[in-house]
Amino acid sequence: MPSLCRIKASGLKLQLCTNETQATREDFVRKLRGLGFDISVSEVTAPAPAACHLLRERGLRPHLLVHHDLVPEFAEIDKTNPNCVVLGDAAENFTYANLNEAFRLLIGMEKPVLISLGKGRYYKETDGLKLDVGAYMKALEYACDVQAEVVGKPAKSFFESALAELGVPPEQAIMIGDDIVSDVGGAQKCGMRALQVRTGKYR
């Protein structure tokens, strides 16, 4: 928290890049503010808004297999007669029936379009490790013989939209994160420098 304050006080621009897909940006920011972080919604780049941008750009109407709490992010998106599937960390929504439903929609498309809000393998919660969205993405990729388009970190487009938000070119930005692939690798592929911190999930 002191680091965040110092960055903001120094006049440097700041954008949080998160792969959070179990809550809207609004809820995510509310949680951070509750913890004492002075952050606003416009300072957060997250996969769901990036997906909405992509959906609008390509005229795609998604079937959502995402967490309940993320659904409001797609409120403005036409979801009738779906022509793609958007996959997030759906947690309890990853039921046998819901996976079959998403699969049937995909396999029924002339050219299946699968958009994934991340490709994490697993994450840790208080009650133990959980399979992350990447595992379910692989299941659908294999069953439908299709390659998912990943819109969260480490996708290049994700970092580009964060840079656009900041209004700076990649060579003037630095990415700070604990994940060597999603944070550091993704940013470097985008032409940014990157710094790995030895906190969070760093081992």
Next chain:
Amino acid sequence: MPSLCRIKASGLKLQLCTNETQATREDFVRKLRGLGFDISVSEVTAPAPAACHLLRERGLRPHLLVHHDLVPEFAEIDKTNPNCVVLGDAAENFTYANLNEAFRLLIGMEKPVLISLGKGRYYKETDGLKLDVGAYMKALEYACDVQAEVVGKPAKSFFESALAELGVPPEQAIMIGDDIVSDVGGAQKCGMRALQVRTGKYR
């Protein structure tokens, strides 16, 4: 059915090779006999008995993520303190909780061992297409960074055990099936000739 009768009447030896993992061999044979096929349990090679053979050979104690009706096949196998996961087409047992449980066991092993009773992508039931065991295998493979050992078709060991049952060398056997990969490809890799029939799932 007439073909089966003619093969048996001619004195040729016959072995059914199935990837069925939603029922024991006993139930499978009962179903076939009910349809008028003169088949006995010893004439059926199926993934679960092949898996049991492998488990015994290597002293592995499985955690089972399989269909309820398949569990009796593993009755004689020690399942205490599991040191591997056996994955079948678990159907309704493919819950979020059960997948996380299998994942946690695997990721907690020094060297995760994942045995899959098949690698089918999907299959058709009266109420539509369903994700098959292969999709869930890919999810666990990705999450645990491990490669599953497949014991059903098209595994070479599977055809070898069918040949052992018949007591004939591969060059004296012919495999007949509708699947170009599991049936024809698998048998050919084993040194057998193979014939694809244009029935069943053939398109």
